Each structure stands twice: as structure tokens, then as C-alpha cells.
Amino acid sequence: MQNWTLVIHGGAGAMARGTMTPERDAAQRAGLAAALEAGKAVLASGGAALDAVEAAVKVLEDNPGFNAGRGAVFTYEGVNELDAAIMDGRNRAAGAVTGLTRTRNPISAARAVMEKSPHVMLQAPGADRFARERGLDQVDPSYFRTEERWQQLQTMKENTKTGAVFDADMKYGTVGAAAKDMHGNLAAATSTGGLTGKRWGRVGDSPVIGAGTYADNRGCAVSATGSGEFYIRIGVAHEICARMRFGKEDAQTATDAVQDEVKALGGAGGVIAVAPDGTSAFSFNTPGMYRGRATSGGDFAVHIYGDEE
DSSP: OOOOEEEEEEESHHHHHHHOOOHHHHHHHHHHHHHHHHHHHHHHHTHHHHHHHHHHHHHHOOTTTSSSSOOOOOOSSSOOEEEEEEEEEETTTTEEEEESBBBHHHHHOOOHHHHHSOSSEEEHHHHHHHHHHTTTOOOOOOGGGOHHHHHHHHHHHHHHHHOOOOOTTTTOOOOEEEEEEETEEEEEEEEEEOTOOOTTOOSTTTBBHHHHHHHHTTEEEEEEOOOOHHHHHHHHHHHHHHHHHHSSOOOOHHHHHHHHHHHHTTEEEEEEEEOTTTTEEEEEEESEEEEEEEESSSSSEEETTOOOO
């Protein structure tokens, strides 16, 4: 029986010891553990990496403690707009959605685009309509609202006269998963509400294949979180895979090298990656990153702060 590996993240940013209450710390760890359990159940039973990453991300989308699905941040206009992407390392099939406002689980919409349409990315009302026509759960937009995210928007507006400021000092709450299954296949999935106060239909790296999400059995599976404009410019997820595929770098070396590029340009955030042999890596240049790992070897752990091994 081959090994399997699952790694997840719930965002990277200014999470440091002393900045979170014990209750919030415990709640976020419980949310990460629940997502790990969902993905682990798939992989441990011989299921596909693609199913595992979708299962893990759906749990995080349904948890209001993370910036994806329910609990997503608000645009400047006070709307929750959701993005997601998923990719199958077996054949590099991919699907992505952006600007959803009614589909409960954006990651499932992204998978439907991959499997049930001739396209890779759908946006805004068309993406919601496609998801509805494919039978995916639809909700009133108020479902995604939380008071915490609403107050974050109000605070941001109070702190600037122009509104041209994003949540650079907050945590980047994108969620994601990367996995290798018993059959040797890789998959990656990412979902987000974007940046607090985003404007003009801004789209970040999460739904951009090769920037925030990528999977190729010949290289690795990657999901990113952070200042999306920089991740798009570098093509972070594909860059990591290319270094591993052609440069024969291990996952930690490749992720650290590309994260150094992001930092050099002024960007911040983190990535998770899984290699074809099942080894994995976390790399982030922020004080913390919500993250977790489960493996067939018995590993099962979640972490938040940068000083946690």
C-alpha cells in the first residue's frame, strides 16, 4: 500500500502569540483539525487526492472562522465575492470560479467547471448560474456574512479617506489543500473571499491556475495564500512545480526559494506543497500561518504560529 499525504492551510498573516485569545486559538485549531479529518477519511480509505482536497476545503468554507465561503471578507461595496480553484495532477485538468455570491461551496463549483464544462474559469453571475444549473447548493448572500468581517470593513473605511487600502496588516485568510493519494496522484484546491475592501472586481491569485493553485504529478501540488498580486506576477504555484520537476529540488527548498522571491518584491504570505513521493512543505514569510498535515505514517497535527514545529 502506497503512502498518502494531506496538507492544508487556512491563511497566513499577522497571527502571533499574544494577538489571539485562547478561545480563538482553540477554535481555529479545531477548524483545521476538522478539515484534516475530512480529507484524511478520503485518503485513508483509498480515495482520490482530488476528492480529499475538495472535502477538506469544503469544511473550511463552511467554518465562519476562515476567509472562504461563510465568513468571507467584504468588498468595499459590502458584498461577499468568492473565488476558488481546483486542479488534478493526473492530467492537469483544472477548474476555477471568481466573484460567486450565491454558491455555498465555491470549491465544488470550481470542480464542476473542470468536470462538466469545456472551460477552465467562469466568473460572477455566470459562474453562479452554472453552479445552480449543475445542482450545487445555493444560498442567500446573507449566508456568507459574519459580524466580525463586517466590522473589519468598517474599520478599514474609517482608517482611510480613499478606501485604497487592503488588509495587509491582517491575516490573509485564503484556505487550501494539497494531497497525494495511495495511487500516486496529486491534487490541489484553494478557496477565498479575497481582500477586505477589494474594489473594481479585483481578482487575486487563488483562482488563477499557476499562481495560487497548481498540481502536476510530475512536479507537485501547491496551494498559496497571501498578497495575491505578487503571487500572480511570479506565478508562484507553477514556479514551485517547475523547480521541483526540472531542477529536482525537494519541496521545502523549492517553496522557500519562491517565497524569497515574493518577499523580495514586497509580498507576504505562504504556500503548502506535496511532492510525488509524499513529502510535503510549508513555507511562509509572515508571523504565522494556519496549517495542518496528516499522513499515512500517523502524522496528524495543526499549527498557527511561526515558532511551532
